[in-house]
Amino acid sequence: MATLQGTRTAADHDAVIAEIEQAEGYIASICFKTGPPAAVGVELEFTVHQRDDPAAALDPARLCQALGDHAPPTLRADSPALPLRSGGSVTLEPGGQVEISSRPHGSLIELHSAVSADIEQLTALLDRVGLVLGDTGADPHRPPRRMLSTPRYDAMEAAFDRRGMSGKIMMCSTAGLQVCLDPGPAPELPDRWAAVHALGPPLLALFANSARFAGAETGWASARQRAWRGIDPSRTRAVATDGAPPAGWARYALAATLLCVRRPDGAWDTPSGVTFADWIRGALDTRPTYADLDYHLSTLFPPVRPRGYLEIRYLDTQPGRAWFAPAALLHALLADPATVSRVLELCAPAAGRWVEAARDGMADPVLARAARAVRELALARLDLPPHLTEAVLEGSTRNG
Structure with missing residues (x-):
C-alpha cells in the first residue's frame, strides 16, 4: 500500500552508512509518519487453485493469461502491471499467491467499495481460465512449491532452509490479510503501537482459519502462523513496545x-548470522548504503511493521468478502485515545499469547474472552450502514 502520511524524504540512497547512529536516525525518521489518523488500506493475499482440481500445481502460464496486463513483472517481464479498476495493485508471492494492495482510503465505506470491486474483477479474470481464489490462510491442498524465481526469492529460500521447512511453507503456501493504518499523532503513538500489538493474540485467535495444510489437519488453528513462528525470529518476532517506538524499531531492524x-x-545469498549492524561494522566486503538499508527493512516480517504507516500482519486471509470484518474492527479499535486505552485494558490478560492464539485459537479461554470483549468494543464504535455492520458481525463471529 502507498504511504498513508506525507511524502518520504531520504538521505542520498547511494551514500554509505558509516555509523550505527546514522542508520538508527534514518530508520526512525522514515518508518513512523505521525499526524491525525486519516486513512486505511488493506493488502489481501490468496492462494490460487484450479477450479476442478484444487490440489493441482499452479501453472504460471495459465495465471499469466488470466491476469493479462495486470500481471506483475515477476510473472511477465514486459507487463504494464496495470492496477485493477478501483486502484488496487496486483503482485505475486513466490508460490503464486495473488495479492491485492489497495490504495489508502479516507473511510471504511470507501475502502469496502473499492476493494470489493477489485476482488470481483480479479475473481472474474481468474474464472476465465478456470482458476479460483483460496479462502484460508494456508494452502489446504498442496505442499509448498515455488513458482517464481528471482534473486531475492532464491536467497530467501536458501536462508530459510537453514532452519527447516517453515520458510518455504511461508513463502509458497500461506496467505495473509494485512490492515494498514496511520500511526496517529506523535503523543498518541506509544499507546497506539502498544495497542496494535496487544490486539494481536486475540484477533489472531478470532480470525484463525488455516487448521488444514497440504491435505492434512495440523492441530493448529493457524497453520500460517505456525509456519511464521518457525522462521528466523530476528525478523519475525514482535517488536518491543516499551519505550519510544521509532528507537525500538531501529534497534530491531x-x-x-x-x-x-x-x-x-x-547470487544474493549472505553468510549465516550476519546482522545489518554487523554489515555496517565491516562484516562483508562492501559497506551498506541507505538503499541497502531500505531493502533490508523490506525483508523484516514482524506481526506489526512500520512503513510510514502501521502494517498489521498477524491475520489469516479471510474467505470472500469477510476481509472487511478484521479491517473494520482494527480501524474502530484505534479510533481515539479513550478506545485505545480500553483496548490495552481488555487485552492485558492475553499479553504475549501468540503461540496459544496460533495453536488453540478461540479454544483458549483467555484469548476468547479478550477477543469477544474487543469485538464488542469495536462494534459499539462503528458508524457504518446496516449492511456493512452486519458484514462485520458475521465475519467476526465465525469462530465464536
Whole structure:
C-alpha cells in the first residue's frame, strides 16, 4: 500500500552508512509518519487453485493469461502491471499467491467499495481460465512449491532452509490479510503501537482459519502462523513496545540478520548470522548504503511493521468478502485515545499469547474472552450502514 502520511524524504540512497547512529536516525525518521489518523488500506493475499482440481500445481502460464496486463513483472517481464479498476495493485508471492494492495482510503465505506470491486474483477479474470481464489490462510491442498524465481526469492529460500521447512511453507503456501493504518499523532503513538500489538493474540485467535495444510489437519488453528513462528525470529518476532517506538524499531531492524544482499551479478545469498549492524561494522566486503538499508527493512516480517504507516500482519486471509470484518474492527479499535486505552485494558490478560492464539485459537479461554470483549468494543464504535455492520458481525463471529 502507498504511504498513508506525507511524502518520504531520504538521505542520498547511494551514500554509505558509516555509523550505527546514522542508520538508527534514518530508520526512525522514515518508518513512523505521525499526524491525525486519516486513512486505511488493506493488502489481501490468496492462494490460487484450479477450479476442478484444487490440489493441482499452479501453472504460471495459465495465471499469466488470466491476469493479462495486470500481471506483475515477476510473472511477465514486459507487463504494464496495470492496477485493477478501483486502484488496487496486483503482485505475486513466490508460490503464486495473488495479492491485492489497495490504495489508502479516507473511510471504511470507501475502502469496502473499492476493494470489493477489485476482488470481483480479479475473481472474474481468474474464472476465465478456470482458476479460483483460496479462502484460508494456508494452502489446504498442496505442499509448498515455488513458482517464481528471482534473486531475492532464491536467497530467501536458501536462508530459510537453514532452519527447516517453515520458510518455504511461508513463502509458497500461506496467505495473509494485512490492515494498514496511520500511526496517529506523535503523543498518541506509544499507546497506539502498544495497542496494535496487544490486539494481536486475540484477533489472531478470532480470525484463525488455516487448521488444514497440504491435505492434512495440523492441530493448529493457524497453520500460517505456525509456519511464521518457525522462521528466523530476528525478523519475525514482535517488536518491543516499551519505550519510544521509532528507537525500538531501529534497534530491531539493525539486530536482524541479513536475508540477502543485492548484487548486479550472481547470487544474493549472505553468510549465516550476519546482522545489518554487523554489515555496517565491516562484516562483508562492501559497506551498506541507505538503499541497502531500505531493502533490508523490506525483508523484516514482524506481526506489526512500520512503513510510514502501521502494517498489521498477524491475520489469516479471510474467505470472500469477510476481509472487511478484521479491517473494520482494527480501524474502530484505534479510533481515539479513550478506545485505545480500553483496548490495552481488555487485552492485558492475553499479553504475549501468540503461540496459544496460533495453536488453540478461540479454544483458549483467555484469548476468547479478550477477543469477544474487543469485538464488542469495536462494534459499539462503528458508524457504518446496516449492511456493512452486519458484514462485520458475521465475519467476526465465525469462530465464536
